[in-house]
Amino acid sequence: MIEAWRRAGRGNLVPILTVLLIIIGIWYLGAIRMNAQWERDQAARAGIELSLPELVSRTLSQDRPVLPAPHQVAEGLWQGVAGQAVTSRRSLVWHGWVTLSATLAGFAIGTAAGIVLAIGIVHSRAMDQSVMPWAVASQTVPILAIAPMVIVVLASIGVTGLLPKAIIAAWLSFFPVLVGMVKGLRTPDGMQLDQMRSWSAGGGRTFWHLRLPSSLPYLFASLKVAIAAALVGTIVGELPAGATAGLGARLLSGSYYGQTVQIWSALFAAAILAATLVAIVGLLERATLKRMGLAR
Amino acid sequence: MSAIPILGVWLAGLALNLWLARFDTRATRTAVALIFGATIILLWEMTVRIYQVPTVILPAPSLIAESVVANRSILWADFVQTILKGALSGWVIGAAAAVATAIAIDRSPFLQRGLLPIGNFVSALPIVGIAPILVMWFGFDWQSKAAVVVVMVFFPILVNMVAGLKATEPMQRDLMSSWAAPYWPALWKLRLPAAMPFLFNGLKITTTLALIGAIVAEFFGSPTRGMGFRISTAVGRLDLPLVWAEIVVAALAGTLFYGIVALIEKKVTFWHPSQRG
Structure with a gap:
């Protein structure tokens, strides 16, 4: 990683960040796609019609998603590191x-x-x-x-x-x-x-x-x-x-x-x-x- | 008292190797390595027998050999499931995807500068940890194992292939452009052949990774066959000879896999200095 940062100083930062953004973008799209089926099933069972924005926002905040969105992982990581006592079994x-x-x-x-x-x-x-x-x-x-x-x-x-x-x-x-x-x-x-x-x-x-x-x-x-x-x-x-x-x-x-x-x-x-x-x-x-x- | 035969065999092997090592020809080098291996196995067998080591801790080599023979149909089914279906198909797909990606980003230095540090970074990560996720997505059969293998082998091959595509001399590229060669013929006739030693380096490193990925993924769920499945269930029943038989098969498969790739490399890159020696 040090190597990567050192090289970043020589003008690689923009390409690296671009690729990272692309990866995160693909990740979000994947999360929406892979979690959508479950939400549709839930909605059909409850007999309600989901609009697209609703569907998207629900796919990104499931409890047990097929693919968690990046912000959920970041939150889980933060919870695990800072949200618990260091001696806790959940830390x-x-x-x-x-x-x-x-x-x-x-x-x-x-x-x-x-x-x-x-x-x-x-x-x-x-x-x-x-x-x-x-x-x-x-x-x-x-x-x-x-x-x-x-x-x-x-x-x-x-x-x-x-x-x-x-x-x-x-x-x-x-x-x-x-x-x-x-x-x-x-x-x-x-x-x-x-x-x-x-x-x-x-x-x-x-x-x-x-x-x-x-x-x-x-x-x-x-x-x-x-x-x-x-x-x-x-x-x-x-x-x-x-x-x-x-x-x-x-x-x-x-x-x-x-x-x-x-x-x-x-x-x-x-x-x-x-x-x-x-x-x-x-x-x-x-x-x-x-x-x-x-x-x- | 009982240690005397063990010491005797050890000293005899040592003395033989010390004597043979002085000649340093090709034949004696092979002999020394083989004698070393044989001495280890002999010492192992003798130690287990003389001190009556429980089979649970360390079965004797003869017992393992017996187990290989007795369970050969099980071992073959596991080999097909894990190595041929899981590891090999995943390795081929991953390698093809990595080569295709390397060629796709070949014309964009921007993407290369962005992707290479990330690729190098990812290569050092414990990627095998994605196994539970992929088993969840692709089910218990070999497809999920192949998927784990694809992810594990992708980045090492990509990094090597990108480096390989850069491996031509400016003089050679100048020659191509002086012949007015367009991009694709120049890629096909000059740069791809020049990239082969690098590509094969990546392919060889990843043979072991492919086997590891396929076997470890089976610990997270598998049909009732496969080497990882057999190892974990046989350990549960404390049938250690069978576990060791699987390990022998895995070791042979790994060496064979590597050897075949190295052989293909020799045929493809016969012109490279490292192959001419």
Whole structure:
């Protein structure tokens, strides 16, 4: 998002706003179209004739619309964030925090494991040839889809709460970090490695002063992917029946009870959370690379 | 005492790989990867047997293989329902829509500047969350799964395709205009072929997304078949070997899907430096 705003400063603001307005316009039209049938049925049952303006205004203020209008979603979001006590079960802040804490825990574990394994792979050819093909192949496997299973299995042996979700988030953020970090640690070319050798720098020094700094741009690029993946993993991990806390549980209970406004509010809360997390990593990236003189 | 055979197998695999890794030829590289995989499975089997790990926590690989064979008709029906009907049709529709949109906004830099930041932004969002909404709209059968997949794959492919259409050199475009080539022939003969490596990049990324979308959407309601449905019900009955059998099928399907797209890419973009190596 930061990226988007920065570019906006260079004259993209008008096009972005135009496209956003078009999308909101289509959304309103869709809401009127998709909700109209129900209102017509209701009117026919009551034996009254609806004029067009009446019909439109009713489609935009239903309790359980097929497609809630943007202002209803905004209101639902505002209600969920500011209209409740933060500790309330109906507060999106509370559910968001449940999701966020598992996401961050998993992200930290996955990132640390990915970096450690990448260092091992770069320094051991046997490890490289053993692990890397599987790590790359595992990217094509829909791991996320089995997340609910992990939750249920762990729950059956008594592990519940934050940990199971964090494990899924860690697993999902592990691979992007591993692949990106291996690539990054390998960026120094022969010339630079020779230079280190001619200064008779050992393996440790070469690592700290050459490999690690030159891997940072790659690390940050994969961290952005990883934190988004960790959040998606946590939300999917909250889907199995029985989960009562977190944005994923909000989605699920909304879909059970046909509370469409609740689904859309939870969805937008998740989107805002994702955007904020990626933006924070982006800010860290810019600050770090700037201090290192690597800013683009 | 019981850990000795496990340690033995692990050390034997490790030593074999350390020795093989020194040769670093194509054949030994494949062998090292295969030995690593085989060692993991062997260790898994031995650990489960020696320590008698309950099936509920982790079934042995042999038990999973048995379950694959025993349930092959169920697995095939689920595969058809989820992968072929849900994921594949959604992926094709989404990709076609994204390519068409990219070409449609190709002549409008204004729309591109507006749509690209939004597309990049949307790509980072947990889009899979729209699954409950689309299941509500399109019903429980595969159409709703395909719809989820369409939305999930649309933006990554769009962003890649728009970048691909920009990938020609000014020199090449000048050559086209010096031949007085109109817009469409220039698009067809120069810019679309040049966009192919980018398009295939998007297509490859989204194969996994398509499977994830189709499977996760089934957790919100499905007919009584499909991989997501089977996983959630088998977990409920604690029939873990069947769950793992589904996971094996999903993993194989994902790898196969990616492999087929990569193969088509190789045929289509044979001229690209990355394919010639």
